[in-house]
Amino acid sequence: GTFEANKETKVSAEIQGKINAVLVDVGNVVRKGEPVIQLDNSLLNLQLQAVELQIQGLEADANRYTILAKADAIQGVQLEKTLLGLKSANVQKATILEQLNKTLIKAPFDGVITAKLIEEGAFAAPGVPLLQITDITILKFTIYIAENDLDNFQLNRNYSIVTDAYSDLHLIGKIGMIGSKANLASRFPIQFTVVNTTDLKVKSGMFGTA
Secondary structure: OEEEEEEEEEEEOOOOEEEEEEOOOOOOEEOOOOEEEEEOOHHHHHHHHHHHHHHHHHHHHHHHHHHHHHOOOOOHHHHHHHHHHHHHHHHHHHHHHHHHHHOEEEOOOOEEEEEEOOOOOOEEOOOOEEEEEEEEEEEEEEEEEOHHHHHHOOOOOEEEEEEOOOOOOEEEEEEEEEOOOOOOOOOEEEEEEEEOOOOOOOOOOOEEEO
16 A cells, blocks of 8 residues: 555735745655744734824823813814724724735644745735645554455554565554545555654655554
8 A cells, every 4th residue: 555644734824925934945854843944024014003193192192182072172073083083093903914924834743844936025815825744643544445344444443564675664554434435447546644754754655564
């Protein structure tokens, strides 16, 4: 059979922007939540500063109008308009902060960088792949067997698996799936879940025997 990665995904940006820094390279091991790409956020930072100044001014107006309204020196509608403006500015600030957060692209899970599809200075856009991350700490190992051999395999049971590349390396595979439909060669798929070695010796695409 063949070993496959447990998880593999191409990472893309949620917003568009110039790539200021690629923080990883092919072969790097990354942890979930670790920054991998930084997009340019200078314009968003300026927008944040502007809206924060606007909020400060509206808060000062709201405090002043509250005192005046209590003294019946102004109509309450002015205070209401100011408070609505303050709410709107706070929503705008939250939106900018969310966009700023998305300028730092992070690893979605633990894994290894297996492809680097961009360089610094390039332009990122939603849906355009930037990096590929592959998780091989857990592997899937799939074999195809004849119907007469199906009785030899049971769900959730452990079996010994030997890799072709490392004949002295014995792994334990737990069956997570027994196929209910044969392929064109009348063979049924059996899929094992295998814990890789601590140094991730077994790679996706290697061959082995159960």
